[in-house]
Amino acid sequence: MPEIDVHVQFDEALATAAREVLETMFFTTVLDEPPEEAPEPSTELHAKLSFHGDPSGNFWLGVPERTARTIASNFLGAEDESELSQEKVAGVICEMVNMICGAALSRIESHSVFRLDTPTLVDEAPQAEDGPNVLHCRLSLEEGDLQVFLQRKGDV
Amino acid sequence: MAYRVLIVDDSPAMRSFIRRVMDVSGFEYSECFEAGNGQEALEVLNREWVDVILTDINMPEMNGEELVRTLEQDEKLKSIPILVVSTDATSTRIQQMLSLGARGYVTKPFPPETLREELERVLEVPNA
Numbered sequence: 001m002p003e004i005d006v007h008v009q010f011d012e013a014l015a016t017a018a019r020e021v022l023e024t025m026f027f028t029t030v031l032d033e034p035p036e037e038a039p040e041p042s043t044e045l046h047a048k049l050s051f052h053g054d055p056s057g058n059f060w061l062g063v064p065e066r067t068a069r070t071i072a073s074n075f076l077g078a079e080d081e082s083e084l085s086q087e088k089v090a091g092v093i094c095e096m097v098n099m100i101c102g103a104a105l106s107r108i109e110s111h112s113v114f115r116l117d118t119p120t121l122v123d124e125a126p127q128a129e130d131g132p133n134v135l136h137c138r139l140s141l142e143e144g145d146l147q148v149f150l151q152r153k154g155d156v
Numbered sequence: 157m158a159y160r161v162l163i164v165d166d167s168p169a170m171r172s173f174i175r176r177v178m179d180v181s182g183f184e185y186s187e188c189f190e191a192g193n194g195q196e197a198l199e200v201l202n203r204e205w206v207d208v209i210l211t212d213i214n215m216p217e218m219n220g221e222e223l224v225r226t227l228e229q230d231e232k233l234k235s236i237p238i239l240v241v242s243t244d245a246t247s248t249r250i251q252q253m254l255s256l257g258a259r260g261y262v263t264k265p266f267p268p269e270t271l272r273e274e275l276e277r278v279l280e281v282p283n284a
Contacts, residue, residue: 024265091169102243
């Protein structure tokens, strides 16, 4: 019987949750492969939330600012994304963090109950270390890559 | 019949999104009130009658669980159907909220038609 790598399964669950949230709620297409032309570099927005339950941990998301604006525009149905305030873009990205984290936890730890803190934008990029407690996925969007990390505290 | 709706969510972006989903899905509502947590929801309900409440769970001050418990103890307000809209798709949480008195539970992410169908179901809309 083939050995099942639980860590890979969890990484896939995280990626599936992120893709489903992006496509269903933010009307954003996730590409199967990175675009042929690399998008122009853009400053990144980073958001974080902590979750509490069994297990507890932290969740981070990093997204190019230009991509964040497009995602926010899709979510709010804005006709002109350049008119969206920074506050509105931040609010949408925080809601996206909440949804991806919640959807991922529901897939990975389906019998636990979690409480999610309010997501916030943070200055620093994710500092999660590699290891069995850290899940990571990178999704290619037309405007740039989106990355998420989920770090569980304690033994897994 | 057009319904009066109360959306309870601490995220203004999510409240806007739910309004938009109700619009595009063809759900008929005449008034839509908003509250950022359970306490604000009770203040709205003190002055306005609504036909249905959509509430998140994780919110500051008074969360969705406390809101459902409070409404269930209020003779006047307990008849208002409550639809939970949450990222938490764990079976434990869904069962907990339904046993407290919520009539329905929609997990995010959801397509627009799912929200409309659940709204119509908890409101017992004829021919829905």
